[in-house]
Amino acid sequence: MTAAPAQQAIPIPAVQQALLTWFDQSGRSLPWRAGAEGARDPYRVWVAEILLQQTQVARGLVYYERFLTAFPSVEALAEAPIDAVLKAWEGCGYYARARNLHRAAGVIVADGMPSTYAGWLALPGVGPYTAAAVSSLAFNEGRAVNDGNVRRVLARLYSERLPTEPWVQARADALLDPGRPGAFNEAVMDLGATICTPKAPRCEVCPLAAWCGARASGQPTAFPAPKVRAAVREVQAVAVLIGNEHSAVLERRDGALLGGLMGLPSEIREPDETVAQALARLCTRVDAKPGVLLGTVTHNMTHRRIVLDVYSAKSAHPKTPVQDAALSRLDHKVLGLLESQRGSLFEVQDSVEGIYSQRVETA
Template sequence: MTLSPADLPAVRGALLAWFDRAGRPLPWRVGPEGGRDPYRVWVSEVLLQQTQVARGQVYFERFMTAFPTVQALADAPIEAVLKAWEGCGYYARARNLHRAAGVIVREGMPTTYEGWRALPGVGPYTAAAVASLACGEARAVNDGNVRRVLARLHGERQPTQTWVQARADELFDPARPGAFNEAVMDLGATTCTPKTPKCGECPLQAWCTAFASGYPAAFPAPKERAAVREIHAVALLLGDAREAVLERREGSLLGGLMGLPNEVVREGETPEKALARLAERLGASVTGELGTVTHTMTHRHLNLTVYGGLGGPPRSRVSDAALSRLDHKALGLWERRQDSLFAGA
């Protein structure tokens, strides 16, 4: 089965009719089609880049409560923005949102793809999404859901970014740009799913080459994933889960967050040596091991062994700090230890 140019109007119509019936009622989908609040759309699109929709809705509402307007976001200290983003991961997104909000306050809200693309941290997908959903601009988006839907529709095993964008542009309905983009993304998220597509519910089944093959989940072919690098580190909890010594993180992933002081176990050295180096740096002593927590971040699997200790720099109030999930897991070791100590009391 080959999708021909003559099929495109029918495919487009079936997709949009399905979306009008089955589109998800999401909190950022407020306002007229193609004329939604650009601030809410922008925040939601950035948030959903690395966050599933179910969890993203909770984080979105929390973030919008903290910063209901772009002015409020621009005026807030970065520490408050990172605290509101806590748990979402990929904190460079929050830092770029904050930087871009400052630009918007000074220069005005963008109204075009090019205007959004010029903001810090806004890539082609986000710019196209906001421009179409909030500004009514005829821009087809290209994300993982779009890639999967179009690869199956056309029977393409190895779709490149250029190929996907070209197919999206061909099928795109300029009369309803926002609705079309949301329709393709919703179809990929709810029906044309990666492992178990619900072909019986799909409005595009009649034209779908992958369905006709009998093996729809085989399209597109799985991407080769980079090997996950194992990292071992040690951390010192000087204090408790309420007040502890915290240090500011560096780097693109966790930069700006606070966390327990830690040291990476270098190649060829023992964890004990790394722990001794950490204790010496802090001017602290080690009292014992609390346990090990693990966390995976962008092709890195971190194994963090946490120790209790005494001494060191002044403590900070933990609840006031923006912490990564890894550090929340580490503090959870102390809380579980306290629960076990008083279990029999």
């Protein structure tokens, strides 16, 4: 690998001017950016920043519009039942974000809309990045943001292969334009999202090309070095579908990942447990009689890969209309197993129930 050449000091005023000029001409038009700099709707900015923490903009736009249609104001969000909030968040993942939005909305309605970094940081679910983003974008406070796009742009500009969080924050603070902090933050993020991309940076049209150490090295994609990813852990589980894709027995999930959502009754298999044993344990818990194996669904999460064996089952428990419940993508995948089936599941189950019951008992 060719070493990056010794780099001269970055001319901060020139970088600020070049980046803001580019942004004024080429910045993305996004719905939460409506309004003059420093006078935007903080509620819309806040919802967008929370949503986009784990969701790409192109996909997030659909979820954003859906959420704002359901809850057009912070008062509407605070007054809504949590189940309605989770339903509006359906498909976005990381549902703790929705629960924290709901909690924070209640605080805002009671205490007033924060206008400072410290005020936003005090709210549930708001960390340093979100507090800096909302306070700068909505109130023009001089706070530099630090996210993945910012990290990549600054690592390349300064030809730093291993940028630490404190290093990135210090460089972002030093570069921040004090006259237009919100616009400057958006400019760096837009540059990383559209020009200084991870695998195919368009250096030839980058406004910072003249000063970029990574470009001068001839290998811009070597900066920053890839992060070491945690190993993905496979989780084996079983679930039962009591009903059909329209109406089914559901239970409320707990835990950090899917807590608060409704879902099909399920159990994680213990390390020394067979599918049959886990299914029997699950059916005992929900007082159900197992039937047909409907299929196996896999679902990838950040550090987990869930492999879910799905069985039909019979139970006297009341069923819930699926369309009214907030379900995870995993549960929607399970219900998708039935898209090609019509009529009652139990017509199929009754003909083979004895076979599968025997398998469960003898496996």
